[in-house]
Amino acid sequence: MIRLEHVTKVYGKGKNTTPALSDLDLSIEKGEIFGVIGHSGAGKSTLIRCINLLERPTSGHIWIDGVDLTKLGKGALQARRRKIGMIFQHFNLLSSATVYDNIAFPLRLAKTPEKNIRTRVDELLKLVGLEAHAQKYPAQLSGGQKQRVGIARALSSDPDVLLCDEATSALDPQTTDSILKLLLDINQRFNLTIVLITHEMNVIQSICDRVAVIHQGGIVEQGPVAEVFLKPQHPITRDFITRESSHSELLDAVLAGPHSESSLAVKISFLGDKTYESIMSRTVRETGVDFAILQGTISTLKSVPYGQLIVRFDGAPDAIQQTLDKLTAKGLNVEVMES
Template sequence: MIELKQLTKTYGSKQKATTALSGVNLTVGKGEIFGVIGHSGAGKSTLIRCINLLERPTTGEVWVGGTELTSLRKRELQRQRSKIGMIFQHFNLLSSATVYNNIAFPLTLIGTPKAEIAKKVNELLALVGLEEHRNKYPAQLSGGQKQRVGIARALASDPDVLLCDEATSALDPQTTDSILKLLLDINRKFNLTILLITHEMNVIQTICDRVAVIHQGNIVEQGPVSQVFLKPKHQVTREFINHDSFAEAGLKLANSVQHPQWARLVRITFLGAKTYESVLSQVVRQTNVNFAILHGTISTIKEVPYGQLTVSFEGDASDVDRTLALLRERDLDVEVIG
């Protein structure tokens, strides 16, 4: 659905040139929720604006729905842009227009008959839960309600793709959760492809299928959220998910306790249904190995549960090795860390 090929964006010229994007390659599948995460200044806003050519790339190709956008003439580009909805961090609503008219605005611009506009806007008001606010103005709405108007407006032209530019960063945590749930419901109801950028790992963890990490204009890591979240490779990724903090907490606890010389310190990762199964106790009963749980966490990645434990195993070295092998046979990720 979306494919970026060797995308580069440079501002300025010659000695004063600043590179915002450097050879970015990215593919987003139909119906996928894809997240791009990065610190401020990493290039993520430039990236999302290049997809609908609000920013024209310096070099590279932007493919959306099988069409290469950078090669299009103005009129054809405008037609293709109608298939790409966008919501913004600060909502970008018309302050002098009602909720109804803000949502209707894209349809009004292209001369849609009033009856069709009314039907569409009423459907969207119901979808985003704003039927009772149709005649209010943006100043009368909360931040979450304003973003719901922005989402409804972006959906007015029945787009194939929805771009989200830090759509929740101006909202409180509870409102953020409600907006993410709405986006997930829209994705599932319409099979809408969603690409979002954020600096919040919670957003990625809650709704995204895959994620790319951008740093200094380069994609430094990408893959399924579970893979990137649970086994990060790049230091920037590790910072976002506090991976090192988790590891350090387990090691700190381990080092604060006296253990036999043959003790083995291990991090075990559970994913899916196994998170709630007694796998660890079942295995150690077979191997007669003692264990102590030093640190642990449990959460979800897009409604899929996961858990991580830092465990100290004590016993004969061969029995500990057998324990780790049996855990791996149960499709658990087992990493010896000390």
């Protein structure tokens, strides 16, 4: 669906250049929600703006549905962009236009007949839950309502791709959840490919199928969210995940708490149906070790149940190692916590 090949973006000229993207490759499948996560300045906003050529790459190719956008002339590129919706962190609504007119704006630019515009805008108002707000102005709306207008406007031209540039970072947690649920519903209802840029791991965890981690203009890790979340390989990825799960604070507490030389602190992660099975209790009965649960959570990675325990095992070193081996063999992810 979307393919980036050797994409490089450099700002400035001569000696005053700033690299934003460096020889970046990325593939996104049709109908998936693909997340890109990175710290500020990593290049993620440049990346998403290169996908629809709002930023033209210095070199490389951008393919969507088999068409290389970098090879298109101005008119053909504008036509292609109509099938690529985009929503923004700060909404970018027309302050002097009503909700209805904001949503209708792209259709009027495309010279769509007014009767068709009315039908389409009414459909979108219903989709995003703003039927009662059609004649209000942006200043009369909450942040979440403004973003719903932005989503409706981005969908007005019936796009194949929806680009979301930090679409929830200006919202409170409760509103963020409602917007993410709306995006997930849109994805499932219309099989719409969504590319979502964020610096928040919980956003990736909530709705994304796959994720890429961007750092200093390059992709340092990518894969299915569960795989990347459970087995992060790059230090930047581990930093995002440990900050999200308060890993460092827990580790300090574990190491400071009462323990003996035969104690071992372990993080154990469960995925899918294993989250609700009594694997831990059955295993320690077999090996004879004692354990204390220091912290535990159950959540979801998109719609897949996910659990995580911080456990201290006490017993003979051989028995503890046997316990870890058995848990691993039963499909759990086991990580010894080290300072």
